[in-house]
Ligand SMILES: Nc1ncnc2c1ncn2[C@@H]1O[C@H](COP(=O)(O)OP(=O)(O)OP(=O)(O)O)[C@@H](O)[C@H]1O
């Protein structure tokens with residue numbers, strides 16, 4: 331079954347159509363990069379894929395379930411259980427330690443404290459921060475904060491990670507470290523990834539590169555095929 335599937339999505343703000351006829355399929359463990367100029371609708375599309383926003387028409391299915399028809403309670407539940415999110419500015423909870431930030435999604439799902447702790451420690455070890463588990467976010471570098479955010483986004487074993495410019499606020503070296511972790515961990519856990527990015531390096535860890543152009547979604551691989559046929 332596909333992890334995410336959209337059919338003919340449209341989104342308008344006033345008389346401006348931001349997304350037109352977007353049809354997208356994301357398989358288990360597949361990594362997609364989403365590119366496009368500022369203001370073209372990348373975040374809008376990510377918000378619709380994650381159930382934070384609704385399309386004006388068309389459908390979004392997460393593991394076969396139509397988010398555009400689900401109740402707000404069900405969407406919130408699916409977000410906790412099946413969707414992980416990563417942002418450009420990390421969005422860690424400032425009054426929780428690194429460990430507590432990573433445990434939080436599991437606590438929201440009422441997992442046993444010991445089980446949550448073990449899972450969070452495993453992930454913090456995987457992102458190379460085992461010696462920083464009791465640090466507060468303000469004691470961490472930007473790259474370290476984003477590695478905590480990656481661990482947190484994966485802790486509940488979501489089907490898909492939605493990442494909005496996850497390396498946008500990092501220097502090249504920390505950005506590459508985060509991309510390497512996203513690649514390794516999504517491979518290991520079979521998690522799909524939809525990543526908005528402006529970075530060439532980020533497209534390299536993805537299986538497919540998609541571009542938003544004038545509201546339409548264009549697949550680079552299809553473009554290359556068409557060009558090859560000419
Ligand atoms: N709630 C809203 N109400 C009205 N217009 C909106 C709303 N949200 C976004 N827009 C507009 O829709 C367009 C797409 O916005 P979006 O944030 O999706 O762009 P983006 O591709 O993520 O840009 P960036 O690369 O700068 O983050 C923009 O012109 C924006 O001003």
Ligand SMILES: [Mg+2]
Pocket residue numbers: 372373374494
């Ligand atoms: Mg954006």
